[in-house]
Amino acid sequence: MRRVVVTGVGVLSSIGNTLTQFEESLRACRPGIRPITQVDTSRLRFHNAAEVAGFEPTGHFTDSQLNWLDRFAQLGIVAARDAIADSTLTWNDELRARTGVITGSCLGGIGTEDAHYFGFYHEKKSRCSPTAVPRIMSNAVASHVAMEQKFTGATFTTSTACSSANHAIGQALWLIRQGTLDCALAGGSEAPISFGHLKAWEAMRVVAPDTCRPFSKNRAGIILGEGAAMLVLETLENARARGAKIYAELAGFGMSADAYHLTSPLAEGAARAMNAALEDGHLSPEQINYVNAHGTGTQANDSTETRAIRQVFGSHADRLAVSSTKSMHGHALGAAGALEGVATLLAFRNNFLPPTANFLDRDPACDLDVVPNEARSAEIEAALSNSFAFGGLNAVLAFRRVAE
Amino acid sequence: MSEETVAQRVIRIIATNKKMAPEEVSPATRFEDLKMDSLDALNMIFALEEEFDIDIPNEEAAKMKSVDEAIHGVEELLKAKSSASN
Numbered sequence: 001m002r003r004v005v006v007t008g009v010g011v012l013s014s015i016g017n018t019l020t021q022f023e024e025s026l027r028a029c030r031p032g033i034r035p036i037t038q039v040d041t042s043r044l045r046f047h048n049a050a051e052v053a054g055f056e057p058t059g060h061f062t063d064s065q066l067n068w069l070d071r072f073a074q075l076g077i078v079a080a081r082d083a084i085a086d087s088t089l090t091w092n093d094e095l096r097a098r099t100g101v102i103t104g105s106c107l108g109g110i111g112t113e114d115a116h117y118f119g120f121y122h123e124k125k126s127r128c129s130p131t132a133v134p135r136i137m138s139n140a141v142a143s144h145v146a147m148e149q150k151f152t153g154a155t156f157t158t159s160t161a162c163s164s165a166n167h168a169i170g171q172a173l174w175l176i177r178q179g180t181l182d183c184a185l186a187g188g189s190e191a192p193i194s195f196g197h198l199k200a201w202e203a204m205r206v207v208a209p210d211t212c213r214p215f216s217k218n219r220a221g222i223i224l225g226e227g228a229a230m231l232v233l234e235t236l237e238n239a240r241a242r243g244a245k246i247y248a249e250l251a252g253f254g255m256s257a258d259a260y261h262l263t264s265p266l267a268e269g270a271a272r273a274m275n276a277a278l279e280d281g282h283l284s285p286e287q288i289n290y291v292n293a294h295g296t297g298t299q300a301n302d303s304t305e306t307r308a309i310r311q312v313f314g315s316h317a318d319r320l321a322v323s324s325t326k327s328m329h330g331h332a333l334g335a336a337g338a339l340e341g342v343a344t345l346l347a348f349r350n351n352f353l354p355p356t357a358n359f360l361d362r363d364p365a366c367d368l369d370v371v372p373n374e375a376r377s378a379e380i381e382a383a384l385s386n387s388f389a390f391g392g393l394n395a396v397l398a399f400r401r402v403a404e
Numbered sequence: 405m406s407e408e409t410v411a412q413r414v415i416r417i418i419a420t421n422k423k424m425a426p427e428e429v430s431p432a433t434r435f436e437d438l439k440m441d442s443l444d445a446l447n448m449i450f451a452l453e454e455e456f457d458i459d460i461p462n463e464e465a466a467k468m469k470s471v472d473e474a475i476h477g478v479e480e481l482l483k484a485k486s487s488a489s490n
Contacts, residue, residue, distance in 0.1 A: 029485060045461070063416055263443055300442075 004176045005239050005402060008389070009085025010079040010187075011342045014050035014225060015328040018241030019086065022329075023346050026354040027375045031328040032213050033223050033358075036191040046207045050330025051193055051224035068131050070109030075228035076141030076149065076189030082147065083185060087232035088244065091149075100153035100181045101142045104164030104188035106334035108138035114194035118348030123163040141189050141228075151279070153181045159334065159347065162294070163255075164188050165229070166337030166387040168393035170253030172233050173397075182235060187338035189228030191339045204263075206298050212331070214295035214324035214356050215302050216365040222296045225330020229338035231345075236402065244404070247345040251382070251400040252281020265301055267387055270294075270308035274384060275395035278312075281398035283382055285297045285313045288320065290353060290383040290399075293370075294338045295324020296331055304378075305367035305386065308378045321378065323371040327357035337387040341397060344385045348401055407453055410456075414475045417455050421448045426478065431472040452478060 011018075012030025015025035025032065032050045041047040057066055060081075069077070080101070087096070112135040119125040133138065139157035146155045154175055158167040165188025172186035192198075201207050201224060208221040231250075239246050254256050254276025258269030275333050280286060294305055302324075310317045326345040333340055343354045359372035382400045389395075408416070411431065419426040422438050429438075435445065449465045452458075452474065458481045460468075468474040 043457075203446070203451075204447060205465065261441070261443075264441065 003236040004250045005236045006231045007244045008083040011043035011229040013227035022222040029355045029358045039195045052054045052226045070112045071137045072191035074191050079230040080145040083230040083232050092208040098182040098224045099151040101145045101185045102168045102201045103142045103157050104168035104334045109136035110116035111194040114196040126216040127152045161391045162386040163213040163389035163395040173250050184233045187230035190333045190335040212297040212356050214297045215359045215366040217361040219297045220330040225332035229342045246404045248399040252277045252398035255395045259388025265304040267307040268302050271311040274312045276398040277398040283393035289380040289384045291322045292344045292385040293324045294386040294388045306366045321353045322368045323356045328385045411475045416452045433472045
């Protein structure tokens with residue numbers, strides 16, 4: 001069986017637009033949750049989000065390119081470029097033909113869509129830019145990265161709400177493992193900060209008024225996040241042959257559907273996805289040291305996820321470190337699994353456990369070691385990264401340390 | 405015909421929301437007895453906001469566990485709204 005490893009990473013998020021900044025923020029337990037800047041929040045019940053800061057599109061794209069790119073695509077393309085550079089892969093036509101781009105996005109170009117609707121409905125405009133449709137389409141990142149890099153292998157986009165990125169990365173793993181691809185760019189990107197979309201979240205009453213406090217007793221909900229992260233995946237054989245640095249093996253992928261409720265989570269569904277990822281990666285529960293939790297900070301998710309972890313790990317759950325990095329980079333929806341995958345890969349590469357920030361009082365319903373408020377040194381051997389979407393669609397990645 | 409009272413309007417909204425006859429809903433009815441899940445509750449709060457043109461903050465919504473409490477909550481918010489506009 002072909003084994004798949006991660007050899008390149010790119011990330012842009014509210015806690016850093018480079019891998020180094022992202023890691024520094026995780027280690028310092030420094031959240032990127034701040035007052036929203038991209039839209040006027042005076043007609044919103046919440047005012048904070050985890051926006052990407054200091055990103056200058058004109059530093060990365062020409063004006064004519066930007067005409068075709070919604071912010072979610074800009075972030076995704078830059079993350080892909082950074083991941084490719086980080087991988088130090090040497091490209092030739094043969095490899096490009098066997099490389100695919102598989103991206104996740106929940107919302108696509110919703111900022112562009114919102115602006116156009118505002119123009120039509122409010123400003124009574126009679127026409128919009130002819131680039132609107134390709135800006136809005138959720139597969140924009142996959143298509144632009146493929147065109148820019150001349151990658152011509154299997155390329156597509158998954159859209160499964162908050163699990164989009166994990167479903168994308170998992171598909172990439174399986175396509176390489178089964179021999180369809182030799183290399184993949186996989187991840188997710190999201191730019192959800194548009195007024196119309198924020199109003200929709202307001203109506204769901206799941207956004208915290210202040211900050212995101214996963215697993216704390218008085219947690220009050222999610223904080224929306226913005227960002228993108230991309231991974232370069234290739235075979236272990238190829239990575240070793242070229243002497244590449246290896247973050248970790250992407251050992252397994254598991255998914256499930258709750259088939260239960262559109263918004264209420266189900267512990268059994270989450271547990272089935274975690275078990276499937278362990279089985280796919282030939283890992284026993286006892287081999288896992290760290291779980292990067294879905295950990296949204298809602299009352300329902302965090303207690304249900306705790307029950308699911310206990311179902312899967314039994315007494316080993318008390319020896320696990322479980323943290324939610326959403327407490328720092330926010331809930332980036334279709335990019336969430338990619339950002340959290342990067343946090344997990346850094347944990348392997350640089351031997352630390354990313355903390356759960358903003359933690360206050362313990363909740364008896366979340367009685368796990370959540371690495372509260374302080375990163376910790378640790379050498380982990382294997383880890384899971386959980387994503388559980390609205391609509392009950394669960395996707396879990398399993399990573400394992402591997403010698404370079 | 406007399407105008408519908410606030411209580412009657414709240415009951416009508418809840419009954420419509422749960423696809424019941426208004427006569428089946430009384431002020432004493434508790435939402436858990438109507439088998440309201442979290443999405444039903446969200447939809448009901450939204451429908452009340454639309455009906456009365458009020459904003460129901462999360463902490464007020466959390467106090468509405470029965471029809472009576474919903475009526476009381478709406479009445480208080482209507483009072484606050486009318487004093488704010490005076």
